[in-house]
Amino acid sequence: MKTQRYVILAAVLLVSMFGRIDAMADNNKELATLGGGCFWCLEAMFEELQGVEKVESGFSGGDAHATYKQVCTGETGHAEVIHVTFDPERITYRDILTVFFATHDPTTLNRQGADVGTQYRSAVFYHDEAQKKATEEAIALLEKEAVFDNPVVTEVSAFDAFIIADDQHQNYYQRNKTQGYCQVVINPKLSKFRKTFAENLKN
DSSP, X not given: OHHHHHHXXXXXXXXXXXXXXXXXXXXXXXXXXXXXXXXXXXXXXXXXXXXXXXXXEEEESSSSOOOHHHHTTTOSOOEEEEEXXXXXXXXXXXXXXXXXXXXXXXXXXXXXTTXXXXXXXXXXXXXXHHHHHHHHHHHHHHHHTTOSSSOXXXXXXXXXXXXXXXXXXXXXXXXXXXXXXXXXXXXXXXXXXXXXXXXXXXO
């Protein structure tokens, strides 16, 4: 049932959302900052998308600089996020949102699966008003189509700062494929992602 809902969600967004969002990074690239539970999971998937040039794991949404250990207490206000640099000529911000909402559960407050705490909340930190509008429209569409059994609780907040995590957290899945968390948690998500977005993956 979860796999079926996953495919339906992706289809709804892919059919209904299109267009370009202008939130430029360096060299006419764009940025997206997304929280959907453990950043290791999101990083592993977004790294494989065509048009995505860089994915960094780190933290956003807190009031001050914090380390991974501090964020894991759930008391700093930060969310674990990925900071995505992408080419809008190859993948749009709306496409990024499609993948985001299809690859985590945006209806569980402050948790994803067994990962519990405010640092694991579903969140979009928009970089301009166009991204804010696109995110709100995506959520409204999901609610209208009743894709989920429960309401979407994704936080939609203005981007303030990104704190990059230590090197050990970057490209984590690729460097730790035999590690338990990768085998039990990331591999099943990655398999579903690859099947659903097969035409959008890098060679």
